[in-house]
Amino acid sequence: MNSRFDQIHNHLAWHSTKWERYRGSDVIPLWIADMDFAVPPAIQDALTAHVRHGVYGYTGVPRELSPALVAYLQRHYDWNINPESVVWLPGLVLGINLAVRAACAEGEAVVTFTPVYPPFLDAAKWQQRGLVAIPLAADGMEYRIDFAALEKVLEATPNVRLLLLCHPHNPVGKVYSRMDLEDLAAVVLKHDLIVCSDEVHCDLMLDPVAKHIPFAQIHPDLAARTITLMGPGKTYNIAGLGAAFAVIENPELRRKFRLAMAHLVPDITAFGYTALLAALTEAEPWRQELLAYLRGNRDLVAARMAALQLPMTPVDATYLAWIDARRIPNAHAHFEQHGVGLSDGTPFGAPGFLRLNFGCPRAVLERALSRMTRAVGVADATRPNGVLPAPTDGTIHADSPAV
Ligand SMILES: Cc1ncc(COP(=O)(O)O)c(C=O)c1O
Missing domain, CATH: 3.90.1150.10 (Aspartate Aminotransferase, domain 1)
Known part of the structure; x- marks a missing residue:
């Protein structure tokens, strides 16, 4: 070993x-x-110390957490956020659904790019909003946003209000470049969209030269219309502890998001906070x-x-x-x-x-x-010689199991 x-x-x-x-x-x-x-080990040690303490009552946000997060985002992404813009969340599928509720009124719709992490497709149905799924363009197995298709759909569907962006993109493993994001930003501004940018995979960059650029960091006009979702669940392998957060710089959008949470969404658990803090500072x-x-x-x-x-x-x-x-x-x-x-x-x-x-x-x-x-x-x-199976029909099954 x-x-x-x-x-x-x-x-x-x-x-x-x-x-x-x-x-x-x-x-x-x-x-x-x-x-x-x-x-x-740093997360294991922090959790062990917490468990040994033996008292697990209602637990507020640790004082050190906000400064630790601000420093982390600055260090990793050169992204300066206002600590007030952070909304702590016990999960990000939850965050996607809250974003749909907060950004889309009844009769409005969500747009996203497929193939994509299934809750992106399910959230509109669960929140009773419309869904427009636009396939990514594929050059072999190299995927990219099909801007022509996106423009066409947005022209034809004026009730689209929210873009759900998976960045980096699960499942195709793509890191959107600054140019991709700037092109997308132009469309977002032109059509007055709100963006929910799920960046939970941003710390898992395997291409040593690629850089993750938070969508909200591109321009203040975008920060004002973006809900960024992040968390340590994937990178530090603590999905079972339910610790995540949204960054929402626009106070009105943040208010709507918090309103959608009110009386329904529990706090992060005591152990979730402990693990999150250790992930941000020691891992x-x-x-x-x-x-x-x-x-x-x-x-x-x-x-x-x-x-x-x-x-x-x-x-x-x-x-x-x-x-x-x-x-x-x-x-x-x-x-x-x-x-x-x-x-x-x-x-x-x-x-x-x-x-x-x-x-x-x-x-x-x-x-x-x-x-x-x-x-x-x-x-x-x-397989009979040279005969390939018939192509499948492309149906999206909304009642998909967790993946
Ligand atoms: C893009 C994306 N968002 C959210 C999640 C799930 O997040 P959570 O476990 O915090 O609900 C996943 C899990 O694979 C994911 O890939």
């Missing part, structure tokens, strides 16, 4: 959602977006080690997918690979039958595609990739 991330844990001991799905069957789960790694060396390990895993997956002739996105951020498996009939079920549990592309708006979570020890990943190799061999051997 030469890395802390090689360690294999018993995930069934504490009811891991990812692992419980396949309890009792020999399927390696590479689906929901958390990692099979222990959290940074940077661990994060750097993590990124190096994830790059190795990503390269392994990319090499294997190339060998299997399964096109895959260049993963510049996140620990999620997006794979075009349309040449394998019923790919999701087929890989599951061969012992690998991936995320099905259908709820992301892309049937026939798969998302592979490579946030796991390398030995586990290698075992999963060997199983996938065997599965592709079986599929290729049974």
